[in-house]
Amino acid sequence: MARIPATALRGFVARGPRITTAAFRQTGLYYSTMRAARYWGKEDIRIEQIPIPALAPAFVGICGTDLHEYMGGPNFCPTTPHGVTGETIPVTLGHEFSGIITEIGSDVKGFEIGQPCTVQPTIFCGHCVACAAHAENVCHDGGFVGLSGGGGGLSEAVCVSATHVFPLPQNLTLEMGALVEPIAVSWHAVSAAPEIGADTVALVLGGGPIGLAAILCLKAKGVKNIIVSEVATSRQNFARQFGASAIVNPATEDVKQLILDATNGKGADVVFDCAGVPASIKSACEAVKTKGTVVNVAIWEKEIPFNPNLITFKESVYKSVLGYDRKDYEAVIENMRIGAIEAEQMITRKIKLENIVEDGIKTLINDKNNHVKILVDINDK
Amino acid sequence: MRALRYHGPGDLRLEHGIPEPCCSKTQVKVRPAFVGICGTDLHEYSTPTFIPDQKNTHPVTGESRPVIIGHEMAGTIVEIGADINNKSIKVGDRVSVRPTVCCFTCPSCEEGHYSCCATPGFLGLSGGGGGLSDYICVESDFVHKLPDTIGLDIGALVEPLATCWRAVVRSGIKNGDDVLVFGAGPIGLGVIQCCKAQGANNIIVAEVAVERRRLAKEFGATLVFNPLESDIVRETKKATHREQGADASFDCAGLEATLKAACLATRPRGVIVNVAIWEKPIEFNPNLLVFGERVFYSVLGYDKNDFEGVLNAIESGALKPGSMITRKISIDRVVEDGFRALIEEKDKHVKIQIDLLK
Numbered sequence: 001m002a003r004i005p006a007t008a009l010r011g012f013v014a015r016g017p018r019i020t021t022a023a024f025r026q027t028g029l030y031y032s033t034m035r036a037a038r039y040w041g042k043e044d045i046r047i048e049q050i051p052i053p054a055l056a057p058a059f060v061g062i063c064g065t066d067l068h069e070y071m072g073g074p075n076f077c078p079t080t081p082h083g084v085t086g087e088t089i090p091v092t093l094g095h096e097f098s099g100i101i102t103e104i105g106s107d108v109k110g111f112e113i114g115q116p117c118t119v120q121p122t123i124f125c126g127h128c129v130a131c132a133a134h135a136e137n138v139c140h141d142g143g144f145v146g147l148s149g150g151g152g153g154l155s156e157a158v159c160v161s162a163t164h165v166f167p168l169p170q171n172l173t174l175e176m177g178a179l180v181e182p183i184a185v186s187w188h189a190v191s192a193a194p195e196i197g198a199d200t201v202a203l204v205l206g207g208g209p210i211g212l213a214a215i216l217c218l219k220a221k222g223v224k225n226i227i228v229s230e231v232a233t234s235r236q237n238f239a240r241q242f243g244a245s246a247i248v249n250p251a252t253e254d255v256k257q258l259i260l261d262a263t264n265g266k267g268a269d270v271v272f273d274c275a276g277v278p279a280s281i282k283s284a285c286e287a288v289k290t291k292g293t294v295v296n297v298a299i300w301e302k303e304i305p306f307n308p309n310l311i312t313f314k315e316s317v318y319k320s321v322l323g324y325d326r327k328d329y330e331a332v333i334e335n336m337r338i339g340a341i342e343a344e345q346m347i348t349r350k351i352k353l354e355n356i357v358e359d360g361i362k363t364l365i366n367d368k369n370n371h372v373k374i375l376v377d378i379n380d381k
Numbered sequence: 382m383r384a385l386r387y388h389g390p391g392d393l394r395l396e397h398g399i400p401e402p403c404c405s406k407t408q409v410k411v412r413p414a415f416v417g418i419c420g421t422d423l424h425e426y427s428t429p430t431f432i433p434d435q436k437n438t439h440p441v442t443g444e445s446r447p448v449i450i451g452h453e454m455a456g457t458i459v460e461i462g463a464d465i466n467n468k469s470i471k472v473g474d475r476v477s478v479r480p481t482v483c484c485f486t487c488p489s490c491e492e493g494h495y496s497c498c499a500t501p502g503f504l505g506l507s508g509g510g511g512g513l514s515d516y517i518c519v520e521s522d523f524v525h526k527l528p529d530t531i532g533l534d535i536g537a538l539v540e541p542l543a544t545c546w547r548a549v550v551r552s553g554i555k556n557g558d559d560v561l562v563f564g565a566g567p568i569g570l571g572v573i574q575c576c577k578a579q580g581a582n583n584i585i586v587a588e589v590a591v592e593r594r595r596l597a598k599e600f601g602a603t604l605v606f607n608p609l610e611s612d613i614v615r616e617t618k619k620a621t622h623r624e625q626g627a628d629a630s631f632d633c634a635g636l637e638a639t640l641k642a643a644c645l646a647t648r649p650r651g652v653i654v655n656v657a658i659w660e661k662p663i664e665f666n667p668n669l670l671v672f673g674e675r676v677f678y679s680v681l682g683y684d685k686n687d688f689e690g691v692l693n694a695i696e697s698g699a700l701k702p703g704s705m706i707t708r709k710i711s712i713d714r715v716v717e718d719g720f721r722a723l724i725e726e727k728d729k730h731v732k733i734q735i736d737l738l739k
Contacts, residue, residue, distance in 0.1 A: 281667065290488070296667055296671065299668060300668045308657070319677075320675060
């Protein structure tokens with residue numbers, strides 16, 4: 001898909017000059033009201049009627065980040081005007097979403113009304129050094145549609161930059177479209193490791209949604225030896241089902257020793273930390289081979305004890321990744337299209353928007369081990 | 382022969398009549414000429430860390446205290462084994478010694494990563510002899526011939542510079558990149574020189590001691606700041622292209638505050654290289670790396686390429702490290718004129734060398 005310059009995006013919200021809700025309302029794009037799940041603060045998500053923009057979400061995944069905002073936020077959700085959207089809470093939630101195009105800006109080409117699509121929810125300023133280098137995911141003022149203002153998937157309509165809309169291939173359902181975002185996170189992480197290939201020994205720490213998606217991405221990249229470290233039995237089962245070649249329980253087994261035994265004492269070529277706890281960073285550094293790569297895919301809540309000597313003694317690399325870029329989206333969609341990534345097994349429940357707190361967020365908090373991805377079906381009223 | 386041996390904390394003895402080591406078939410025997418004193422030597426003098434005690438003999442050398450000290454050394458070959466690998470070496474050659482001790486059999490060694498051996502060590506700390514003696518025997522692959530233009534005293538600077546060279550190579554900096562260096566002790570000053578040799582544009586240095594800031598400028602720093610007085614993160618951003626931050630930051634200080642500042646002052650997708658050894662875990666939030674997708678490297682020691690890189694850079698004039706040597710002393714005055722000077726007048730000194738022919 002050709003890249004459409006930002007200036008051509010009249011009628012689309014998610015980037016460019018700071019458009020406040022008030023200013024945007026003056027443009028006349030809001031012509032009616034709609035249902036939306038809006039985040040007002042810790043443990044306060046309200047289903048409200050708000051003015052409508054112009055693209056209709058169909059399925060929206062609930063992410064760990066949403067849970068963090070609910071339980072202990074606001075973290076990402078802005079309490080002072082966001083550098084790009086200019087918005088503060090309340091903001092509409094939902095950043096993992098697919099939908100149907102309902103309206104197209106006058107200067108946008110290559111899309112059709114009624115087209116099913118998925119959205120890369122990256123918000124970026126477009127003019128900083130990172131953006132100039134096409135590293136929009138590390139834009140200093142960056143954010144996400146569905147967290148930082150600019151609307152969100154958990155509503156009946158959202159306006160996004162056409163540059164960040166990906167039409168779904170015919171054989172991909174809208175449910176699968178909503179899974180592209182979390183899988184793109186893992187694809188981006190897996191792509192950060194130079195060692196990936198058929199003979200790679202990969203260790204994935206944590207069998208939550210991102211860890212499980214990492215298994216799918218590693219498999220798609222031809223990796224056969226995928227060892228997953230996870231405490232919860234049900235998540236271990238998911239990991240096996242998703243394609244892990246071996247499972248380690250870090251609560252009862254010595255991860256480092258098991259990896260060394262499995263690799264003739266060498267260590268894993270690459271370790272993905274999808275757990276983000278003090279024990280996992282240590283385990284990752286100990287289990288990786290000399291000169292290997294540790295990829296951190298976790299967002300951390302606070303400072304942790306860390307000894308840089310853990311990296312020194314193996315001269316390993318500790319890389320951190322954040323989000324994804326356009327290439328990751330394209331690769332994930334293509335791998336889903338050809339069946340190399342079998343994503344639908346991630347969906348463990350579909351719920352109504354009105355029930356998002358009880359059936360979605362609270363279920364993921366209280367019964368997290370039995371769920372991978374809960375999708376909100378916006379059209380199920 | 383003479384040797385300066387470490388018997389325990391605060392107990393260094395110059396001893397005579399120590400048996401001269403025998404050169405095995407694969408080794409060469411070197412007569413050390415100059416040996417530099419390293420921060421590690423000072424640290425070991427008060428708090429033994431690397432030097433094995435009687436309960437924990439080193440797994441490769443099988444030795445424990447007393448051990449001969451001195452690991453930054455250059456000297457002359459006096460004997461060669463019958464079956465050495467390195468056929469280009471002959472008696473009379475002047476060489477710099479790479480003092481890596483390793484097992485040659487663990488998975489890291491099998492892949493040639495000797496400095497990451499599972500049972501690592503250094504000559505002059507872990508047994509196997511040391512530079513502060515009349516003779517030392519080393520594997521022939523671990524000596525690097527000095528070009529005619531490089532003196533033996535400069536040859537003894539190659540070891541500390543190789544550590545710095547490795548850090549700068551690992552960072553992947555390119556001609557014109559901006560770098561930030563924390564700490565202008567001997568390693569920091571070496572990193573500054575290696576960055577300059579690699580074509581760095583801005584070399585920004587954070588150092589508390591005024592005399593060391595002066596030395597930093599002398600060795601190639603373009604901007605120096607006292608981090609107690611200036612906001613190093615803001616100053617670094619101000620000095621770099623569109624205030625993006627440094628392309629690479631080198632932590633040669635090894636403090637919680639320097640590692641954090643290094644992360645914050647490095648541009649998105651930039652690189653942080655740790656060149657310090659840490660005494661204990663610190664409180665660190667990996668989000669400092671996450672938001673910006675920064676990469677964290679850490680280096681340890683050096684390999685053959687690093688020694689050759691440094692020697693080539695000195696020969697070509699890209700590195701001019703001579704003025705790092707601030708004093709030359711004799712082997713019977715190591716504690717008095719060496720260690721004490723480095724502790725009590727540390728701002729004045731960079732590298733104190735022992736001249737074994739003195």
